[in-house]
Amino acid sequence: MADLSENVSLASPTPVPKAAGTSLQWLKTPWTVSVAILIAVAVLDPGNFWAVITFAGAALAHTGQYILFAVLLLAYLKATGAEVMVARAFEGRETRMIFLAAVFGGLAPFCSCEVIPFIAGLLALGAPLSAVMAFWLASPLIDPPTLLxxxxxxxxxxxxxxxxxxxxxxxxxxxxxxxxxxxxxxxxPLKQAQSCSACGCSAPKLDDKPHWKFWQEPARRVKFREEFVSNGVFLLKWLALAYVLEAILVNYVPADLIAKAVGGEGVLPIAIAALVGMPAYLNSYVAPPLLAGLMEQGMSAGAAMSFMVAGAVSSIPAMAAVWSLVKPQVFATYLGLGVSGAIVSGILFQLI
Structure with missing residues (x-):
């Protein structure tokens, strides 16, 4: 997860103090939105304030155990260099590559920045577009923390x-x-490869090996601590916002309104959910709590799954990664597969 950093120009006649810069950065975070929503409830509807706080706090506490395990797992994968195993999925016969790329797409501990040079390097080495597409479609949908x-x-x-x-x-x-x-x-399929050197990311080497006993190396222990803290803060701030929004949804949005739009049986609510889910993208950490609230209000399980799949495929990082590397026809294929896959997934999940 990308860390926030401040860049103060030395040439500026009135440089921004460090404390002020940090405050401005904090104002751009989900913490600010969460606090602003709670303040608005306290001012506009004080009688419901405690109910909103209690709902959001209880939900966040319930998910805390999953957050802790997810953060520990992510930190371990990053400290050991387990992404090398994902790179090896793109070796061998094409059919084998497609299968492994689809499976490892859900396990890869990559941030949205790292996936771009990783895929660029594999395409440059001759990895087939079919395997890359399998990875690109699976990767935004699931990863260890999203699963939990x-x-x-x-x-x-x-x-x-x-x-x-x-x-x-x-x-x-x-x-x-x-x-x-x-x-x-x-x-x-490729545009000219773009660099991500400014982010400090690079594609893993295929001849590297994971170091499972990371605690034996000081640099990897430091990496583990850094990843644990950064991912923990990242997940906590987004989930705090998600549960505050869910509390608002449950308390203030009429259930019949949700039920009319995406409730009930049939294909139409599922298709509507997919089409709404794409432009109204919510990241994979915010979406589950909000969908839980929507389902309590009458949204069908199939529509919820369709919304989540379409929203993940259409995420800004996922689309940016595809657009930055491949030509428009490949990008259109990616989006087409994502939307149609979301609708079919919703229908099947509803039936099962």
């Missing part, structure tokens, strides 16, 4: 269902692109 947070908010059935959908959508997209490539499509 989804389980905490919506239950394990929903979390496991989303994980299965992520791998299935990755496989379908990979083999769909493989079929089109066999007919001459996507002969030159």
């Amino acid at each position: 947070i989804t389980a905490g908010a919506l239950g394990w059935n929903f979390a496991i269902g989303k994980a299965v959908i992520a791998v299935t959508l990755g496989l379908f997209g990979g083999f769909f692109v493989k079929t089109l490539m066999g007919r001459g499509a996507f002969s030159s």
Whole structure:
């Protein structure tokens, strides 16, 4: 997760003090939105303030155990260099690569910055677009913390269902692109590769090895602590906002309004949820708590799954990664697979 940093120009006649710069950065965070919402409730509807606080606090406390485990897992994966295993999924026969890319897409401990040079390096080394597409479709949908947070908010059935959908959508997209490539499509998918050197990211080397006993090396112990703190703060701030928003949703949005739009059986509510989910993207940490609130208000399980899948595929980091590396026709294929996959996933999840 990208750390915030302040850059004060030495040439500025009135440099911003460090404390002031830090305050300005804090104002841009989810903490500010959460506090602002609570202040608005306290001022406009003081009688409901304690109910909102209690609801959000209890939900956050319930999910805390999942957050702790997710943060420990992510820190361990980063400290050991486990992303090398993901790189190795792109070696060998194309069919094998597609299968492994879809599976590892849900396990990769990459931030939105790191995935760009990682994929760029693999494409430059000759990894087929079919395997890359499988990874790109699966990766935004699920990862260790998303799985645990989804389980905490919506239950394990929903979390496991989303994980299965992520791998299935990755496989379908990979083999769909493989079929089109066999007919001459996507002969030159890449734009000119772009650098991410400003972020300090680089693609892992295929000949590297994970160091599972990271505690034996001081540098890796430092890496573990840094990742634990940064990811812990990241997840905590977003989930605090998510549960405050869920409390507002449950307390103030009429249930019949939700039920009319995305409730009930049939394909229409699921398709509407997918189409709404794409432009109204909520990251994978905020979406589960909000969907839990919507389902309490009458949203169907299939529509909730459709909304979540479409929203994840259309995330700004995911789309930026695809757009920065490949040509428009590949980008359009990615979005088309994402939307259609979201609708089909919602229908199947509703039936099951």
